[in-house]
Structure formats: C-alpha cells, structure tokens
Amino acid sequence: MSNDPLLQPFQLKHLTLRNRIMITSHEPAYPEDGMPKGRYRAYHVERAKAGVALTMTAGSASVARDSPPVFNNILAWKDEVVGWMKQMVDECHDHGAAVMIQLTHLGRRTRWDKADWLPIVAPCHEREAAHRAFPKRIEDWDIARIIEDFADAAERMKAAGVDGIELEAYGHLLEQFWSPLTNDLDNDYGGSLDNRLRFTFDVLRAIRARCGQDFIVGLRYTGDQCQPGGMTAAEGMEISHKLKASGLVDFLNVVRGAIDTDPALTDLIPIQGMKNAPHLDFAGKIRAATGFPTFHAAKIPDVATARHAIASGKLDMVGMTRAHMADPHLVRKVIEGREDDIRPCVGANYCLDRIYQGGLAFCLHNPATGREETIPHSIAPAAVKKRITIVGAGPAGVEAARVAAERGHAVTVFEAADQPGGQIRLTAQDERRREMISIIAWRMAQCEKRGVSFRFNTFAEAETVLDTNPDEVIIATGGLPHTAVLGAGNDLVHSAWDILSGDVKPGSNVLIFDDAGDHAALQAADLVSATGAAVEIVTPDRSFAPEIMAMNLVPYMRNLQKRNTTFTVTWRLMSVAREGNQLRAVLGSDYGDVRRERLVDQVIVNHGTRPLDDLYFELKPQSRNLGEVDYDALAEGRSQQVVRNPGAGFRLFRIGDAVSARNTHAAIYDALRLVKDL
Numbered sequence: 128m129s130n131d132p133l134l135q136p137f138q139l140k141h142l143t144l145r146n147r148i149m150i151t152s153h154e155p156a157y158p159e160d161g162m163p164k165g166r167y168r169a170y171h172v173e174r175a176k177a178g179v180a181l182t183m184t185a186g187s188a189s190v191a192r193d194s195p196p197v198f199n200n201i202l203a204w205k206d207e208v209v210g211w212m213k214q215m216v217d218e219c220h221d222h223g224a225a226v227m228i229q230l231t232h233l234g235r236r237t238r239w240d241k242a243d244w245l246p247i248v249a250p251c252h253e254r255e256a257a258h259r260a261f262p263k264r265i266e267d268w269d270i271a272r273i274i275e276d277f278a279d280a281a282e283r284m285k286a287a288g289v290d291g292i293e294l295e296a297y298g299h300l301l302e303q304f305w306s307p308l309t310n311d312l313d314n315d316y317g318g319s320l321d322n323r324l325r326f327t328f329d330v331l332r333a334i335r336a337r338c339g340q341d342f343i344v345g346l347r348y349t350g351d352q353c354q355p356g357g358m359t360a361a362e363g364m365e366i367s368h369k370l371k372a373s374g375l376v377d378f379l380n381v382v383r384g385a386i387d388t389d390p391a392l393t394d395l396i397p398i399q400g401m402k403n404a405p406h407l408d409f410a411g412k413i414r415a416a417t418g419f420p421t422f423h424a425a426k427i428p429d430v431a432t433a434r435h436a437i438a439s440g441k442l443d444m445v446g447m448t449r450a451h452m453a454d455p456h457l458v459r460k461v462i463e464g465r466e467d468d469i470r471p472c473v474g475a476n477y478c479l480d481r482i483y484q485g486g487l488a489f490c491l492h493n494p495a496t497g498r499e500e501t502i503p504h505s506i507a508p509a510a511v512k513k514r515i516t517i518v519g520a521g522p523a524g525v526e527a528a529r530v531a532a533e534r535g536h537a538v539t540v541f542e543a544a545d546q547p548g549g550q551i552r553l554t555a556q557d558e559r560r561r562e563m564i565s566i567i568a569w570r571m572a573q574c575e576k577r578g579v580s581f582r583f584n585t586f587a588e589a590e591t592v593l594d595t596n597p598d599e600v601i602i603a604t605g606g607l608p609h610t611a612v613l614g615a616g617n618d619l620v621h622s623a624w625d626i627l628s629g630d631v632k633p634g635s636n637v638l639i640f641d642d643a644g645d646h647a648a649l650q651a652a653d654l655v656s657a658t659g660a661a662v663e664i665v666t667p668d669r670s671f672a673p674e675i676m677a678m679n680l681v682p683y684m685r686n687l688q689k690r691n692t693t694f695t696v697t698w699r700l701m702s703v704a705r706e707g708n709q710l711r712a713v714l715g716s717d718y719g720d721v722r723r724e725r726l727v728d729q730v731i732v733n734h735g736t737r738p739l740d741d742l743y744f745e746l747k748p749q750s751r752n753l754g755e756v757d758y759d760a761l762a763e764g765r766s767q768q769v770v771r772n773p774g775a776g777f778r779l780f781r782i783g784d785a786v787s788a789r790n791t792h793a794a795i796y797d798a799l800r801l802v803k804d805l
C-alpha cells in the first residue's frame with residue numbers, strides 16, 4: 128500500500144473514495160439533447176478507468192424548464208435522464224470510481240431565448256453580465272415550484288444510482304439569494320442573512336425529505352464573493368457554520384469569488400500566468416473552522432501542489448479538473464510512479480473559450496479529450512514499423528513525432544531553427560504565457576524516451592527528405608505572417624511576429640491592424656503598450672479579438688486599459704504611405720465609402736499566417752498519394768490515405784498551419800488523427 132497522501136482513501140459517510148483526486152463539475156457541452164449520451168459517457172468513463180476517485184458529472188445540470196442551459200447542460204428535469212445517467216454511473220462504478228452530479232437552477236445566469244422562452248427568474252431584476260438576460264423578479268409560487276424541482280431532480284439522480292449530489296451555490300440561483308448584489312426581495316427570502324439563506328435550506332430540506340439522510344448531499348459554495356457590495360468572507364464563514372449546524376449538508380466544495388463578469392471568473396478559475404492554488408488556504412480555513420469534508424479546485428494543475436493540498440490537511444479531496452482534460456490518465460500515472468509522463472495542463476483555457484464560443488470544450492493540446500469515442504488516449508503499436516520523416520518541429524511536427532515514435536516507427540524530424548516549438552516559442556516569449564512551452568517540452572521528453580532523431584538547424588529541401596528513404600513524409604512546416612493585406616505599402620508595415628521576436632523595436636505611436644482577432648495582435652499590443660507607446664488596435668470585425676473568449680481576454684484588458692490604448696472596431700486598414708518620418712495610415716469601412724486617417728510612426732499587421740508549402744508541392748508529384756482528403760475518414764478520426772501513385776516510395780501528408788492558418792489545437796489534432804493509424 129502506497130503512503131502517498133494522494134492515494135489514501137477518504138471516507139465520506141458510507142462512501143469510500145479510493146484516493147484523494149477528483150474531477151469537479153464542469154460542463155464540456157457534450158450532452159446530446161440534454162442527455163449524457165455516448166460522447167459524454169465515454170469522457171467520464173475514460174477518467175474512471177484511469178483511477179480518479181470521484182467524478183462530479185454535469186456542469187450545472189438544470190433542475191427546471193425555466194433554467195435553460197447555455198452550455199448544452201444536462202436536463203435533470205426530464206425523466207429520461209435517469210436511464211442515461213444510470214448507464215454512465217454503472218460503467219464508472221465498474222471501474223471503481225464514484226460518481227456524483229451537480230444540480231442547479233441557473234436563475235439569471237442564462238439566456239431567456241434558449242429552449243422554451245420562459246421568463247428566467249432571480250431575486251432581483253438586475254441583468255447578469257455574462258449572458259445578458261434581464262430576469263423576472265422571482266415570485267412566491269416560483270420559489271415553491273423550484274424547491275420541488277430540486278427535490279424531483281435529486282430523486283431522479285438517486286434512482287440513477289449516483290453516489291451523491293452537489294448543489295451549485297455560486298453564481299446560480301442559490302447564491303443569487305445569498306448575495307446582497309442580486310437579492311433585493313422584501314419578503315421572507317430577502318434582507319437578513321437568515322432570510323437570504325431560507326431558499327437554500329428549503330431546498331435542502333425538500334431533498335432530504337425525498338432522498339433521506341443517508342443520501343450524500345454537498346454544496347459547491349463561494350465563501351467570499353470578492354465583489355464590492357457582495358457577500359463577504361465573514362458572511363461566507365457564517366453561512367458555512369449555519370450549513371454545518373443544520374446537519375443537511377455532507378460536504379462543502381469551496382470556491383472563492385464570483386462568476387458574473389469575465390474578470391471575476393478569471394480570478395475564480397485562474398488561467399496561465401496566474402498563481403497556482405490561489406484559494407487553497409482559504410478553503411483550508413473553512414475546513415479547519417467547520418470540520419466539513421472539504422473539496423476544492425482552482426488551478427492545482429500538478430501533482431506536487433495537489434499532494435501538498437492533502438498532506439497539509441487543507442483539503443480532503445483535491446479537484447484537478449482541467450488537469451484531467453489534459454491528461455485523463457493522470458491518476459494511473461501517479462500510481463505507476465510515472466508522474467513525468469503526465470501531459471501538463473498549460474492553463475490556456477481553450478476548454479472554456481470553446482464553450483463560451485458555443486462549441487464543445489476541447490483541450491488545447493490533447494485532441495482526444497471529448498473525442499474518446501473515436502480517438503484513443505493510448506497509442507497502439509504499429510503492426511509494420513516504418514521510416515517516417517517529418518519536416519518542422521512546431522506543435523504539429525512534434526506531436527506527429529511523438530505519436531509515430533509511440534507506435535514504434537523510426538522517426539526523423541528536420542527543423543530549420545536551432546530548437547523546437549515553431550510559433551509556440553513566440554507565444555511563450557510573453558512571461559504570462561510561458562506555460563505554453565510545456566506543450567513542446569512534454570512532447571520532446573516523450574520523443575527523447577523513444578529515440579526520435581531531431582536534426583535542428585536544417586532547412587529541409589526535397590533532397591533532404593528523399594535522402595532519408597522514407598515510407599511516410601509529413602510536412603509540418605507551418606506558415607509565415609501574412610501581412611500582404613494592402614497591396615502597395617506593404618514594405619512599410621511589420622508583423623506581430625517582428626515585434627514579439629524582438630527583431631523590430633516598438634514605435635512610440637503605433638497602429639495595430641488586427642484582421643485575425645487572435646492572440647498574436649494582443650500579445651504585440653501588450654508588449655508595445657508596456658513601453659509607454661500610444662497604441663490603437665483597429666479591426667474590421669464588429670468586436671475586437673473575437674477569437675479570444677471571456678477569460679483569456681482579461682489579462683490583456685487589465686494591461687491595455689490602464690495604458691495608452693484605444694480600440695477601433697469596424698474599420699479596415701486601406702493603405703500606408705510614408706510622410707516625412709511618419710506613416711500616414713488610411714482606414715476604410717466595409718459599411719460605406721468613408722475614410723479616416725492616422726499619422727503614426729509604426730504600423731503592425733496581424734493577418735494570420737500564409738502556409739509554407741513549397742516543399743509539399745515539390746514532393747507531391749513524387750509521392751504515392753496525391754494528398755487527397757477523405758473527409759469522412761477524417762471526421763471519424765481516421766487518417767486520410769488516398770493512394771494514387773502506387774509506384775512511388777512514400778506517402779505524403781501535410782498538417783497544421785502548413786495547410787492553412789488555424790491554431791495549436793488544429794495542428795495537434797491533424798497530427799494525432801493522421802499518425803495514430805500510420
């Protein structure tokens with residue numbers, strides 16, 4: 128028996144949790160028709176198989192029709208949920224993991240125009256910033272109905288065999304009652320703290336009446352809203368004592384902060400560049416004061432910090448949620464003493480960006496996450512060992528090399544630069560984004576273990592590739608900045624890369640034309656504005672940085688707004704001309720024949736990359752396949768292997784930005800789905 132604190136069991140009432148690592152509730156938007164069907168089940172079962180003790184399913188499963196989900200959440204108010212949940216619970220149980228579910232009524236934290244167009248409710252009329260809906264001020268009969276809805280949903284989950292439930296009391300209706308910011312009721316449910324807590328206790332009592340005292344019921348609660356005028360830490364502590372005294376609650380899952388605005392949410396769920404475990408001590412204090420079994424998650428991404436959280440007695444169960452999105456086999460690797468092999472969460476928050484964009488939560492650098500039905504997390508050895516030559520050691524190239532080496536192939540990678548990383552190296556120049564380099568470092572460590580041959584400082588040409596006598600060739604040459612948006616005057620503009628690499632010094636009065644809306648322009652703006660320069664970011668889009676969602680925008684805004692930066696949307700850069708030692712930039716609009724002019728000393732253009740594909744087209748006529756894509760195969764996670772020229776020696780593939788300007792996830796996904804079958 129291991130004496131690792133993380134691997135000790137934890138007893139919660141009658142439930143033995145096999146170790147101290149859990150996944151907290153998070154909605155990846157995988158449910159289909161509001162039910163935890165194949166994709167959702169496969170996702171949780173993968174993590175159960177690999178040893179996690181407890182998976183808290185559902186992000187915010189909705190208990191009522193007037194709590195329409197915005198992230199495709201589970202509909203716990205439907206009876207059909209029982210069968211789907213049972214299937215998932217049974218499979219996770221078969222692998223030794225406990226399963227609970229988070230239930231909630233979203234209150235005002237949703238949109239009214241989803242689902243049935245019922246009015247949404249809150250203990251106030253105030254609009255919530257994230258989803259922008261004005262709620263109806265809740266009435267007495269709404270309260271009575273929703274209390275019963277909670278009890279009904281809890282009963283359904285008990286019937287499905289879950290080991291317990293957790294009510295979400297941060298940001299959602301329960302906490303909306305708690306907080307003076309969102310409760311202006313003048314009846315028994317508003318005013319004093321006891322009145323503001325009344326709804327929560329009514330809900331808890333109704334659940335206990337239906338599900339009994341043995342059923343495990345916990346609360347995910349904020350102990351401090353950290354908002355001016357909001358619920359304070361002192362009130363939070365008082366609430367935790369009242370909850371304890373009630374005997375209605377079996378565990379607390381402590382969070383600190385609020386989720387109504389992007390900056391608040393970013394402090395609550397910290398992203399890259401922010402401190403690890405910022406709220407761990409806070410959670411520990413609640414545990415010490417109340418004796419509640421305490422769960423907590425907030426950027427505890429690595430095993431050492433998680434171990435400390437348990438060993439120091441601050442937590443009973445440590446949540447490693449995004450860490451499990453990056454590596455679902457995390458616990459197994461701890462058990463097997465292979466912590467070095469754990470794929471690190473780099474805090475890029477692509478997962479949350481995606482759901483805020485209305486998509487599915489994907490991990491920036493683990494494309495198998497959320498695609499478990501078609502893409503395995505473990506790479507199978509190849510039946511026939513081959514020589515695989517890869518050109519480019521950006522994220523696409525190193526992922527291709529890692530997967531090919533895991534399959535047992537002999538792999539050679541050519542890289543023009545003196546080190547791997549491609550564009551990720553530019554990204555990680557920014558101290559705040561340093562964690563991104565782990566995307567490359569983890570893969571390089573895996574490649575090293577498997578003897579991949581890297582040839583740095585080698586710009587590969589057709590000859591270089593052919594000299595390796597390859598069976599398969601993968602072109603992962605990425606792209607170069609595409610600044611040619613203007614026609615004449617191009618030689619007067621710089622790319623965001625020029626600035627980020629340090630090749631070009633920032634000007635003092637700078638116009639950044641961002642026609643991509645991604646990180647590169649904002650990283651450049653951050654760097655330039657830090658020098659004290661005046662910066663204007665111009666974009667033809669209707670909002671600026673549309674590819675950067677909620678939380679990832681926050682650190683940029685925190686810097687840019689306090690500096691000399693302006694944002695100009697719906698304008699396009701038309702031309703740049705020299706005027707003395709200045710540049711005259713002319714802006715035009717897609718909305719009409721209008722012009723504006725700016726006199727600046729530097730123009731930076733961000734317009735994605737243009738593929739570096741010469742080598743691909745040179746090799747193509749000599750290859751066995753003509754690079755045609757079988758889209759059905761690709762969609763199912765199988766690689767495209769159209770062979771048209773069987774006489775020749777090698778097949779040729781092209782992945783990542785060498786195909787078109789996309790992102791890191793696309794580059795790595797291209798590589799994985801291709802090479803897992805080669």
Ligand SMILES: Cc1cc2nc3c(=O)[nH]c(=O)nc-3n(C[C@H](O)[C@H](O)[C@H](O)COP(=O)(O)OP(=O)(O)OC[C@H]3O[C@@H](n4cnc5c(N)ncnc54)[C@H](O)[C@@H]3O)c2cc1C
Nearest residue numbers: 519521522523542543549550587604605646783784790791
């Ligand atoms: C500042 C910045 C921030 C970004 N932030 C994000 C982000 O937050 N999230 C995100 O998803 N994406 C981000 N991106 C985009 C992302 O980095 C790219 O989409 C991704 O790196 C593409 O990967 P790739 O491997 O296809 O190409 P690249 O990263 O461009 O790598 C290609 C490699 O091939 C090498 N090469 C080219 N030709 C040859 C040759 N003939 N011989 C040998 N070697 C060759 C190059 O030297 C390079 O190392 C960012 C990009 C930048 C510039």
Ligand SMILES: Cc1cc2nc3c(=O)[nH]c(=O)nc-3n(C[C@H](O)[C@H](O)[C@H](O)COP(=O)(O)O)c2cc1C
Nearest residue numbers: 151152153154186187424425426446447448449488
């Ligand atoms: C995609 C995604 C969706 C989330 N949805 C919810 C949710 O519905 N309810 C909830 O309580 N927390 C939600 N969370 C927050 C997580 O439970 C957790 O608190 C957060 O990710 C911080 O923990 P970590 O650093 O271990 O990832 C979500 C997180 C992610 C990444």
